[in-house]
Amino acid sequence: MPLSDTAIRNAKPADKPQKLADGGGLYLLLNPNGSRWWRLKYRVGGKEKLLSLGTYPDTGLKDARDKRDAARKLLAAGVDPGEQRKASKAAGEERAANSFEVVAREWHAKQSATWVELHASRIMLRLENDVFPWLGSRPIADVTAKELLATVNRIVDRGAVESAHRVLQNCGQVLRYAIATGRAERNPAADLRGALPPVKQTHLAAIIEPAAIGGLLRAMDGYNGSLVTKCALRLAPLVFVRPGELRQAEWAEFDLDGAQWNIPAEKMKMREPHLVPLAPQAVAILRELHALTGRGRYVFPSGRSSQRPMSNNAVLSGLRRMGYATDEMSGHGFRAMARTVLDEVLHFRPDYIEHQLAHAVKDPNGRAYNRTAHLAERRKMMAAWANYLDTLKVAGNVVPIKRKAG
Template identity: 75%
Template structure:
């Protein structure tokens, strides 16, 4: 039977908490100290997992008020919105914000997407919106924001010269508006009306050294680096694995099997959200063996200088390159990837799909299926070792491997091994 105020007042607390049930998941939790808390039990819209929402304290929140709050939460749930996430978004945005303000909806969207994002990606999106959108549009009802108002906000970013950021913010805003439409809090997406309204982004390429002679100079400079051993080992390993800087600095010892010479990176750390396998050359193994006595007892291979509980800073490798005299126009943290891609293709004449797969790009076969992490593993193991050997040649200053003519399929050990397997 549904609860009544009389029944609530007459029920006395006992030695253990009691639940007085009303209807549609609503109940009153009566604690031994006499306090009475309204709770609503529901299942999350995506996972189906059970969750509980607090609806206030009796008698400040009466039975009628508790039922009204429950019904409001049920409406959100019917539209695919988790009432718990909605409440957290409202609190993060501030009590003065309207329930369907742009900021509340945006924070709710971020919370829903976070589990599928790399942490740094989520932080960048949140920071963009917090700095460049929320101050002007955050408190506005999401359904009332028009294209002109959104363009005015974006032009503030353009005016300070951050055109690429403006395009990224427009993309994020469009995603928020689409989420608002799906959850029945807006009818249209004004961001779609702004196609072509922003200045085009001038293409920029991250600086990379790709000439064999200059690569040798860089490798010798790294060997002569006088900074911390952690940073030096990260610099030395970077050209051998050519991962993204964030993937390198967040390397954890539990991901490595040095006896098998493999580094298995879990999907949540990868940009494409797919597990990635890195075969380790003898040179890469030697670097890891060197740093293992120093950091092997902790979580991270390259921990922060301040605390072993965090990985090294985003700027550690970049700052070390600058200290060694390589300007931002010469070499960047991402430059090791471009270096490997260019030289493996043009000098060692490795098949492009082997290279792209090792770069953790979305490579597909002719039938459109994405390769799994072990695809062409034998060839990639050979490629990584040949690459390590070639880097040693360049570092010694003896560039004996000439540029080869495109299409010369028998000019590398990888190509020869692949041909033998095919026959």
């Protein structure tokens, strides 16, 4: 007789397991501990097999019969339902192992070895905040252009168009990595070219007119905040490195007697070591600061802990405290200042300037210059730059920059 819900509920456990048959090979196994398991008995190639169909009451009588009928249809088609279940599970596990998030984290781990720490952390934060919540669990081979566009459009909708472009670029890199490693066949990010609003070009605020530079230098000399911040402000225009490179400077990297700063590759954006010749004015600032922070690791330590460098916003906050607004001067602005004036006023060769800015520069044969390329000329350039800044501080007759034709 077929089972009924009443018969199942009224069945009492015994000392040994009991089989309550329903028909078609389906039965309910009632264990001495009271658990009730649905089982399907079937034969394939003359061999008897069992298939688990769930537990009662989570799987009710009707659901168990539906699962039995589906399994018997597979048998009629010559398919072993047990083997089919194993194959489906294996396929599901493989798809989970190849989810967008898994592949993205694998890609990030491989690439981050060539990135500076701040750049690597920013990319992972973008993925964690703006991509993984929507695409992270999706098999990467199944991600569509429509899904990808919906994901980055959420970023556009909050007004962060530039971030949306960067996220799309990162997703494209992850998808290309998936193709290269056999987890996907095509890159849907390529289909979205032109789908996002264009990024409005903005330039980092920088003071480049000589008279205004003089005013900034005088303001920094009169800065009444902490000595660490004041020295960072005064040193920034003399070395014009990236803000992160300046704030993370360590005393072990400096040779003050040799007047140079050797920045290791892991701190540089291009992952190449960089050498900064130091003008006498820069050495004087560093010797003054050494009396205060020279016993520690960092040249510009955090005010909260000498074991950490100063914060990202320390120099910016110093500029704001002196009255310079966000659209007037930024931490990166010292680089634009040096690049413009060294070229248009002091007329140094552009490749000397670009090399000192740690930009990718190649020689006439297409080879990248090494860290000591044109070192003698760059030493002269840095000394001339420091002397020129001293003249601007005097606030004499300063000739404004005359733009080159074209």
